Amino acid sequence: MAYLESRKHVSPDSGYPVTLHPNFNAKINSWTPPDPPREEVTPPKDRALFADPSKRALFSIADPIDLTESIGTLLENVQLSQLSPQQLDELALLVAERGVVFFRDQDLTTEGQCRLFEHYGTLDTHPAQKDVKHVVIKGSQEDHREIAKYTPWPQGDWHADTSFEINPPSYSMLRMEEHPIVDGDTAWISQYGTFDALSPALQRFVETLHAAYTSRLQYDTILDLWNVGPNRPQSTHTTPPCARTP
Known part of the structure; x- marks a missing residue:
């Protein structure tokens, strides 16, 4: 891993970067993205808003098992490829309520997965995608957590891939072929369950905070670790105070 740009800016005493300058990776200044900046659009009405709140159609063919109190439901005895438009809408509502929904032993192909997800709207593209509708996540023997501690974002283990987008995706789908x-x-x-677990004093403190979302983490990793260039310019935006949604 000595080839990484991030290794060239590390203090031998602390093991952490010697600078947190926004242009930590010099490759960022010289990179010209092929795609223009994205413009904000008004997306169609979310498919979850068309669903039956009781999810009668979906639960008539699938057995739900809640995995924790605040997040995660397993749907058994169902194939995603066989769901009707009504059942797909109800699945969107279930995901919105439970955060993540799991399925086992699916017969989906990559093409089928793309067609299924087009039901929910325009497919998003990751900054590293090149002329495809999906991202392929390959296995690696490298310890990326060990790599991350030598970068300006040593806590990069916890992240949302495209939260900085002007129109971030509503849903994501991960299909595991080998694990x-x-x-x-x-x-x-x-995050709701985590917030509820905080003390009242810490909750009040969190509600005063603002968040800044930036794609610089994506730029550093795509340019340094993956050795390819991002498709589009960097972006940054801020959110209102982190007030709890009822």
Whole structure:
């Protein structure tokens, strides 16, 4: 990993970067993205808003099992490829309510997955995608958590891939074709459940905060680790105070 740009800016004493300058990676200044900046659009009405709140059609063919109190539901005895438009709308509502929904032993192909997700609207493109409708996540023997501690974002383990977008995607779908028997490095966490677990004093403090979303993390990783260039310019925006949604 000595080839990484991030390794060239590390203090030998602390093991952390010697600078947190926005242009930490010099490749960013010289990169010219092929796509123009994205413009804000008004998307169609979310498909979850068309769903029956009881999800009668979906639950008539699938058995739901809630995995935790605040997040995660497993749907058994169902194939995503066989869901009707009404059942897909109800699935969107279930995802909105439970955060993440799991399915086992699916017969979906990559093409079928893209067609299914087009039901929910325009497919988003990751900044690293090149002329495809999907991102392929390949296995790696490198310890990316160990790499991350040598960068300006040492807490990069927890992130949302495209939260900085002017129109971030509503839903994402991850299909695993091969995975280890045990363990893994992907976790889903409910921010609502996490907030509810905080003390009242800490909740009041969190509600005063603002968040700044930037694609610089994407730029550093795509340029440095993946050795390809992002499709579009960097973007940054801020959110209102992190007030709890009822």
